[in-house]
Amino acid sequence: REVAVDYPQITYKEELVDAMAAHLVRAPQEHDVxxxxxxxxxxxxxxxxxxxxxxxxxxxxxxxxxxxxxxxQHGSAPDIAGQGIANPSSLIGSTAMLFHWLGQKHNCPEFQTAAAQIDGALESVLSDPAKRTRDLGGPLGTEAFTDALITALGHD
Incomplete structure (x- = not known):
C-alpha cells in the first residue's frame, strides 16, 4: 500500500502469495509489476x-x-560454474534495471539511455534462436552469447 501511493498509474491489488502464483501461471501477461x-x-x-x-x-x-x-536472479549457480554454459542474461538485465533506477533517482538521461540500449540488445539477441544459450535451446555458451550481445550493442 505504501509503495502504491507513489505509482498511481499502476493498478494496485492485494493478493495472497498462493493465489498470486496461480494467477501468474494462468495469465503471466497480466502482471507487469x-x-x-x-x-x-x-x-x-x-x-x-x-x-x-x-x-x-x-x-x-x-x-x-x-x-x-x-x-x-538465479544466484551464483555453483553447479555450472567454470563450464562456460551459464546464461548471463539475468545479470545483464539486472544491470539494465539498475541503470534505469539510477536514471530515475538522479534524473540522468544517460543512465536511461544505457538501460534502453542494454534491453534492446538483449531482446535482439534473444529473438534469434541461433544466438540463444543452451538453457533456451540454442547453441551458444556464455562467451559466445556475450560476444553476440556486445555486437548488438554496437549497432545501437
Missing part, C-alpha cells in the same frame, strides 16, 4: 522467470527510495 516481501518475491520471481523460458532470463533488482542492488 509485483511488489512483495523478499521471501515471497524470491519465489514469485523464480516462477516468473521459468515461465519466460529459463531462470537465466530473470533480472533482479532490490530497490528502495535511496539504495538499490542488482543481482543475477
Amino acid at each position: 509485483i511488489v512483495t516481501t523478499n521471501m515471497f518475491g524470491d519465489i514469485i520471481s523464480d516462477l516468473a522467470a521459468e515461465l519466460s523460458g529459463s531462470l537465466g532470463l530473470g533480472a533482479s533488482l532490490n530497490s528502495g527510495r535511496d539504495h538499490a542492488m542488482a543481482q543475477a
